[in-house]
Amino acid sequence: MLMNCAAYQKGRKLADVAIDNLNAYRDVPDAFIWVALKDPEPGELPHLAQQFGLHELAVEDAQTGHQRPKIEEYGDSLFCVLHTVELDAEGELVVGEVDVFVGSNYVLSVRNRTTQGFTDIRKRCEREPHLLAFGPAFVMYALIDAIVDRYFPILEALGAELDELEERIFERNGSAASREIIEDLYSLKRRLVQMHHLTAPLQEAVSKLYGGRSPGICAGMEDYFRDVYDHLQRIVKTIDARREMIATAIQVNLALISLAESEVTKRLGSFAALFAVPTMIAGIYGMNFHRIPELDWAYGYPACLGVMLSVDVFLWRRFRKAGWL
Incomplete structure (x- = not known):
């Protein structure tokens, strides 16, 4: 059309x-x-x-x-x-x-x-x-410059999305939320890679439009094409920096997941220890041997319960102090 x-x-x-x-x-x-x-x-x-x-x-x-x-x-x-x-x-x-x-x-x-x-x-x-008088070269510059300038709002939107994801990383919402964050980070990384594929080759191409070996049709417009090259250089560096930030964010998120799993393991281990001591004592005195010490003692039953409770209280305080519970 x-x-x-x-x-x-x-x-x-x-x-x-x-x-x-x-x-x-x-x-x-x-x-x-x-x-x-x-x-x-x-x-x-x-x-x-x-x-x-x-x-x-x-x-x-x-x-x-x-x-x-x-x-x-x-x-x-x-x-x-x-x-x-x-x-x-x-x-x-x-x-x-x-x-x-x-x-x-x-x-x-x-x-x-x-x-x-x-x-x-x-x-x-x-x-x-006064610039249009340069002819077709200025029109080509204006088209390239406008398209490159339209990349900046896209990068800002992707950067805002990255900032939001970084804030979500430190919110404790469970493994499902962590998995969703990783998926979102990879999606953002994919879009940044796509942006890199669109800008890095163009940066190399624009670099040929100024300097000693620039095409004759670009005569008089070298400074303007160099300005476009500078914009593309900023864009490519920004993309590279944000890709590194995403890689770091993924590593941090995985580390937090490992820490959360370690905390769960500590809690489970603590509760297992609290149940293990009474189970051990009850298991010993539940064996069907006739000559078990204190088996016929009148205060054996409450004594066993007292030992179980005392050991559990001691363990609970120690685990609480260590931050396991």
Whole structure:
């Protein structure tokens, strides 16, 4: 579906352009055309590929989808694969894909499986004509920068979830709750790994857009691409740090489970000792031998009960003092 198609010259919008009238502006000096597609129909992308002379391998990647983030150079044009990330109602990541074709006089963006549009990006570019004058390179920077900036709220939401899980770890709610916490931690770790797979390759790709060997189409925009690289570096480091925190949280939770089981074992052992002494004495005097000492003693029965009670009281106080009961 065609979302927008407009021609720009020296940072100013010339006009909205019909999809079949692209050639009217392609030869205008210092002008370029910006076309935006969303979930394109089967024939739309091949038609534009023929209009702009897009490389067949880049078009094939865009049609296939599910590519890893990358920026590839085909002659004097660039092909970018970016990924958008959104959170659904259950907190799961919804990953979309944005393919961007950039040439000297065109920008073609194709987004799939995304609900957030790029209208605000186009408005931002039109509000900054001094930067839009750089041409397609600035539009590519604006698209990458906007997508990267949208990662930060996702990381903040995942960080808040991690903080909540860390608080739950120290709540004594039984083994079932501990198991649920571990499951939630692994779920969070899986989403952070997914975020890492979306950002780390893009960081490496963006690093090629500035410096001595940057593509010619990016001339004058190196500082801006370096700023995007810095943002991605922060994101990747944050993801790595939170993955380490999750690993530590899992170890702490397992240690607390072991401590809780040890406490239960101590309590059970204490109660077993309290019952063991009376059982032992009763067992001895319950044996069917005729010559057991004190068997015919008149005070034998209360004496046995007194010894049982005294020993249990002594053990109970000792266990209580030791914190076992």
